[in-house]
Amino acid sequence: MADSGSEEIAVIGNTDLTPSESENNLKNTMVEKGTNLLKRMEINVAEAEKRTGKNAVNMQETYTVYLIETRPVDAASEGTNPVPDSLWRRYSEFELLRNYLLVAYPFVVVPPLPEKRAEFVWHKLTADNMDPDFVERRRVGLENFLLRVASHQVLSNDKIFYSFLTEENGWKETVFETGFQAKADSRLKALNATFRVKNPDKRFADMKHYGDELQSVISQLLRVRARAADRLYGVYKVHGNYGRVFSEWSAIEKEMGDGLQSAGHHMDAYAASVDDILEEEEHYADQLKEYLFYADAVRAVCRKHELTQFELEMAAQDLTSKKQQREELATGTVRTFSLKGMTSKLFGQETPEQREAKLKMLETQIEEGEELVKERNTECDEYVKSAWVDIERFKEQKDHDLREALISYAIMQISMCKKGIQVWNNAKECFSKM
Amino acid sequence: MSLGTPRSLASSGQKNIQDIRHPLCAAEESASSRSADALIHPGSGAATGGGGGEKDLSLPNGTPVETSSPASSSSLLNRLQLDDDLDGETRDLFVTVDDPKKHVSTMETYITYRVCTKTTRTEFDLPEYSVRRRYQDFDWLRNKLEESQPTHLIPPLPEKFVMKGVVDRFSEEFVDTRRKALDKFLKRVADHPVLSFNEHFNAFLLAKDLNKRQGLALLTKMGESVKYVTGGYKLRGRPIEFAAMGDYLDMFTQKLGTIDRIAQRIIKEQSEFLMELREYGPVYSSWSSFEEELHDPLEGVSGCVSNCSSALDELTEDMSEEFLPVLREYVLYIESMKTVLKKRDQVQAEYETKLEAVVFREDKKTPVPTDVEKCQDRVECFNADLKADWDRWQNNKRQDFRQLLTGMADKNIQYYEKCLAAWESLIPSLQDKQEARDETN
Numbered sequence: 001m002a003d004s005g006s007e008e009i010a011v012i013g014n015t016d017l018t019p020s021e022s023e024n025n026l027k028n029t030m031v032e033k034g035t036n037l038l039k040r041m042e043i044n045v046a047e048a049e050k051r052t053g054k055n056a057v058n059m060q061e062t063y064t065v066y067l068i069e070t071r072p073v074d075a076a077s078e079g080t081n082p083v084p085d086s087l088w089r090r091y092s093e094f095e096l097l098r099n100y101l102l103v104a105y106p107f108v109v110v111p112p113l114p115e116k117r118a119e120f121v122w123h124k125l126t127a128d129n130m131d132p133d134f135v136e137r138r139r140v141g142l143e144n145f146l147l148r149v150a151s152h153q154v155l156s157n158d159k160i161f162y163s164f165l166t167e168e169n170g171w172k173e174t175v176f177e178t179g180f181q182a183k184a185d186s187r188l189k190a191l192n193a194t195f196r197v198k199n200p201d202k203r204f205a206d207m208k209h210y211g212d213e214l215q216s217v218i219s220q221l222l223r224v225r226a227r228a229a230d231r232l233y234g235v236y237k238v239h240g241n242y243g244r245v246f247s248e249w250s251a252i253e254k255e256m257g258d259g260l261q262s263a264g265h266h267m268d269a270y271a272a273s274v275d276d277i278l279e280e281e282e283h284y285a286d287q288l289k290e291y292l293f294y295a296d297a298v299r300a301v302c303r304k305h306e307l308t309q310f311e312l313e314m315a316a317q318d319l320t321s322k323k324q325q326r327e328e329l330a331t332g333t334v335r336t337f338s339l340k341g342m343t344s345k346l347f348g349q350e351t352p353e354q355r356e357a358k359l360k361m362l363e364t365q366i367e368e369g370e371e372l373v374k375e376r377n378t379e380c381d382e383y384v385k386s387a388w389v390d391i392e393r394f395k396e397q398k399d400h401d402l403r404e405a406l407i408s409y410a411i412m413q414i415s416m417c418k419k420g421i422q423v424w425n426n427a428k429e430c431f432s433k434m
Numbered sequence: 435m436s437l438g439t440p441r442s443l444a445s446s447g448q449k450n451i452q453d454i455r456h457p458l459c460a461a462e463e464s465a466s467s468r469s470a471d472a473l474i475h476p477g478s479g480a481a482t483g484g485g486g487g488e489k490d491l492s493l494p495n496g497t498p499v500e501t502s503s504p505a506s507s508s509s510l511l512n513r514l515q516l517d518d519d520l521d522g523e524t525r526d527l528f529v530t531v532d533d534p535k536k537h538v539s540t541m542e543t544y545i546t547y548r549v550c551t552k553t554t555r556t557e558f559d560l561p562e563y564s565v566r567r568r569y570q571d572f573d574w575l576r577n578k579l580e581e582s583q584p585t586h587l588i589p590p591l592p593e594k595f596v597m598k599g600v601v602d603r604f605s606e607e608f609v610d611t612r613r614k615a616l617d618k619f620l621k622r623v624a625d626h627p628v629l630s631f632n633e634h635f636n637a638f639l640l641a642k643d644l645n646k647r648q649g650l651a652l653l654t655k656m657g658e659s660v661k662y663v664t665g666g667y668k669l670r671g672r673p674i675e676f677a678a679m680g681d682y683l684d685m686f687t688q689k690l691g692t693i694d695r696i697a698q699r700i701i702k703e704q705s706e707f708l709m710e711l712r713e714y715g716p717v718y719s720s721w722s723s724f725e726e727e728l729h730d731p732l733e734g735v736s737g738c739v740s741n742c743s744s745a746l747d748e749l750t751e752d753m754s755e756e757f758l759p760v761l762r763e764y765v766l767y768i769e770s771m772k773t774v775l776k777k778r779d780q781v782q783a784e785y786e787t788k789l790e791a792v793v794f795r796e797d798k799k800t801p802v803p804t805d806v807e808k809c810q811d812r813v814e815c816f817n818a819d820l821k822a823d824w825d826r827w828q829n830n831k832r833q834d835f836r837q838l839l840t841g842m843a844d845k846n847i848q849y850y851e852k853c854l855a856a857w858e859s860l861i862p863s864l865q866d867k868q869e870a871r872d873e874t875n
Contacts, residue, residue, distance in 0.1 A: 210724065217721045224714045231707035238703055241696045249689040252682055256832055263839070399727040406731050407864050410738070410857050417854035421847055428843035434836045 037156035038147065042071045043165065045143035046086070048135045064135055065090045066142055070165050087168035091116070094142060096175055097164050101155060103180045103187055106304045107387035108155060109394040111148035112293030114141025120222040120285065122230040122278075133279075137286055144290070154390075190307050191300060197310045201384055207391055208302035215295040218288050225285060229278050240271030259434035266427040273423070277416050284412065287405040291398060298394065301387050308383050312376040319369035326362045329355060528552045529624045529639065531617035534609045535566075544568050545609055547616060551639045557631070563640050569594070571644050572616055578634035579623070585819040586629060587774050587827060589622035590766035591615070592759075611759045618763070622830070628819075669783040676817075679824060680775055683768050690768075694761050697753060704750045708743060715739035731864050738856045745852035752845050760838050764831070771827060778816050785809035 047067040055061045071084035094113055101110050118134055128134065146165070149155045160178065163171055246264030250257040533548040551563040572591055579588045592615035596603050603609075623629045637644065672680075715736045722732035788806050 213724050221717045228710035228714055231710055234703040238699050245692045252685050410860050413857045417850045420850040424843045424846045431839040
C-alpha cells in the first residue's frame with residue numbers, strides 16, 4: 001500500500017521546511033477531495049465495539065474500539081471491490097495521534113477530535129460514554145477527523161498518520177520513539193505562559209481574537225440550543241396526553257367517539273415524532289462543536305506565532321544589551337547604571353587584562369547572538385508564512401462548512417414544520433368527522 | 435329503582451320519551467349559530483368601529499375594540515359547513531353582542547356591550563334593534579329565565595365574580611373573552627324554541643331601559659306560574675336515562691378538566707420554549723457581527739428564529755384566549771345541566787311522595803287527588819322538556835367541540851405554516867451565495 005507520496009515530503013517532527021518547499025506543498029487551497037492521501041485511499045470508521053481488558057494499573061476496564069477500514073481508491077473504481085484492510089483503534093490512540101500532530105506541525109490548524117465527554121446535553125440525552133447514541137456520534141466524528149487529516153496537504157503525508165491507519169501493532173511505540181512527548185510538555189507550558197510580545201503580526205493577533213469570539217459564541221449557542229431542545233421535547237410529549245384523554249373520552253361518546261379516538265392516535269404520533277427531530281438536531285450540534293474545538297486549534301497556532309516572535313524579540317533584546325555592554329567596556333563610559341559599574345568605581349577598576357578578556361567574551365557572545373537572531377528571524381518569518389497559509393485554508397473551509405451546516409439546519413426545520421402540518425391536518429380531519 | 439308503585443310511575447318515566455312530544459318542540463334543531471351569524475349577516479356587528487352615536491370612551495389602552503374574532507379561511511369554511519346541518523329550519527332571530535365600551539361615573543366604572551337583534555318575528559315591532567347592556571343585565575335575564583322556565587336548561591353566563599387585583603376587569607383580553615361568552619349565551623337562548631319566546635328575553639333585547647323590578651306582567655306560556663319547592667322530598671328511583679345523563683355529565687366534567695390541564699401545560703411548555711428561542715435567535719446575530727462571508731447567512735437564521743418566535747407567541751396567545759375559556763365555559767354549562775337534573779329529581783320526588791300519601795293513607799291529611807295529577811303533569815312535562823333540551827345540548831356540544839378542536843388544529847397548522855415559510859425563504863439566499871462563490875472559484 002505504501003507508495004510514492006510519503007517518502008518525499010515532510011515527515012516526523014520536521015518543521016524546517018524551506019519557504020519554497022512549503023509553497024510547493026500548499027499550492028492548492030481547496031482541500032476536499034483534491035489532496036494526497038485521500039486521492040489514493042478510501043478511509044472510513046465502520047464500526048464500534050466494546051472491549052474489556054486490563055489497563056495500565058492492572059485494573060479491569062471497559063472501553064470502546066473503532067474499526068478503521070482503508071482501501072485503495074483505484075481498486076474500488078475498477079469495480080473489483082476488494083476487502084478493505086482494517087484495524088481497531090480506541091479513542092485514546094486517536095488522542096495520541098492528534099497530540100503528535102500538534103507538536104509536529106505547530107503551524108497547522110489541526111482538526112479536532114469529537115468531544116471526550118458529552119457536553120451541552122439536554123435532559124433526555126445521556127452523558128454516558130457507553131451510550132450507543134453517543135458511541136455512534138463519536139464514530140462519525142472520528143471518521144470525520146481522519147478524513148480531514150487525510151485531505152490536508154501537509155498532515156496527510158505524515159508517516160505516523162499513515163501507520164496509524166495501516167499498522168495495528170507497535171504503532172504506539174513508534175510514536176513515542178519520535179520523542180515528541182518531551183516537546184509536547186514544553187509546548188503546553190509555552191501555550192499557557194504569559195509573556196508580552198512587542199510586535200506581533202496583526203493578522204495573528206486578530207485571528208486569535210476571532211478564535212476567542214468564535215469559541216465564546218458557539219458555546220453560548222450550544223447551551224441555549226440544548227435548553228430549547230429540552231423545552232421542545234416537553235411540548236411534544238405533553239400532546240401525548242391528549243391521545244390518552246381523547247381515547248377515554250371517546251368511550252363515553254356515541255357519534256363523537258370515532259373522530260376523537262383517531263385524533264388521539266395522531267396526537268400520539270405527534271408526541272413520538274420529537275425523538276427523531278431532536279436526534280437530527282444533535283448532528284447539527286456536532287457540526288458546531290467541531291468548530292468550537294477548531295477555535296482552540298486556531299488559538300494555538302496564533303499563540304505559537306507569539307512565542308516565536310517573543311523568542312526573536314528576546315534574542316534581539318539580549319543582543320542589543322550585549323552590544324551596549326561592549327561599547328561601554330570599549331569606551332569606558334558608563335551610560336547606564338549598573339552594579340558592576342558602581343562596584344568597579346568603589347573597589348577600583350579592573351586590570352587591562354581582565355578588560356581584554358571580558359571584551360573577547362562579549363565579542364563571541366555577540367557573534368553567537370547575531371546568529372541566533374538571524375535564525376530566530378528566519379524561523380519567525382517562515383512560521384508566519386506557513387501558518388498564515390493554513391489559516392487562510394482554514395477560513396475558507398470554515399466558511400464553507402458552516403454555511404453547509406446552516407443550510408442543513410434550515411432543511412431540518414422545514415422538515416419538522418412539514419411533519420407538524422401533516423399531523424395536525426390529519427387530526428383536523430378526524431375532528432371534523434366528530 | 436322504583437319499588438312501591440311501578441305502575442303509577444309508568445307515565446312519568448318508563449314510556450319511551452320520544453313519544454312524548456314537547457308542545458313547543460320544533461323540528462330537528464341542531465343549529466349552533468354563534469359567530470356564524472356574524473359571517474352571514476355582516477351588518478349584525480362584525481367589524482364595527484365606533485359603534486353607536488355615543489362618544490367613544492374606548493378601553494384603557496385607547497385602541498378601538500375588535501368586535502369579531504378574525505376567521506382564517508379554513509375556520510370560516512368550518513362554520514359555514516356547520517350551517518348546512520340546519521335541516522332546512524329557518525332561524526328568524528339573530529342576536530349578537532359586540533362593541534364593549536367603558537363607562538365611568540362617580541359611583542362606579544363598568545363596561546357595556548351592544549346587543550343587536552335582527553328578526554322577522556311578528557312579536558317584534560321592528561326588524562332590528564340595538565341596545566346597550568351590562569353584565570348585571572345579563573345576570574338579571576338569566577335569573578328571570580331560570581325562574582320562569584325552570585324545566586329548561588338555561589345556558590350559563592361567564593363567571594360573575596372576578597378577584598380584583600388578580601384579574602384586570604378592564605383589560606382588552608378579559609373584556610373580549612367575556613363578550614364572546616355573553617354572545618354565546620344570547621345566541622343559545624335565541625336558538626332555543628321555548629326560551630327565545632320568553633318575555634324577559636324579549637324585554638332584554640328591546641327595552642331601552644331594563645325595568646328590573648317585577649313590573650312586567652307575567653304571562654307564561656306554560657299556564658300558571660309554577661313554583662318548585664326543593665323541600666326534602668326523597669327520590670325513590672331515578673329513571674335510567676336520567677341517571678345515565680348524570681353519569682355522563684360527571685365523566686364528561688372529568689375529561690374536560692383533564693383536557694384543561696393538558697392545554698395549560700402545553701401553553702406553559704410552549705412559553706418556556708419561546709423564552710429560550712428569544713435568547714437563541716440573537717446569538718446568531720451577535721455571531722454574524724464578527725463574520726464576513728457568514729454574516730448574511732447567520733443574520734438570516736437569526737431572522738428566521740425571530741419569526742418563529744412571533745408565530746409561537748401568537749399560537750400560545752390564541753390557545754389561552756380562545757381555547758381555554760370555551761373549555762371552561764362548558765364546565766359551567768354542565769353545572770347548569772346538573773342543576774336542571776336535580777330539579778327534575780325534586781319534582782319527581784314530590785310527585786312520588788304525594789302519590790304515596792294518597793295510595794297508602796286514607797286520612798284527612800291526604801292531598802286532593804287533583805294535586806297529585808298536577809304533580810304528575812309537572813313530572814311529565816319536565817321530563818319532556820329536559821329530554822328535548824338534553825338532545826339539543828348534546829348536538830350543540832358536538833358541534834361546539836368539533837369547532838373548538840378543529841380550531842385548535844387550525845391554529846397549530848397556521849403556526850407551522852408561518853415557520854415553514856420563514857425557513858423556506860431563507861434557503862435560496864443561503865444557496866445562492868454558495869453558487870456564486872463556486873462560480874468565482
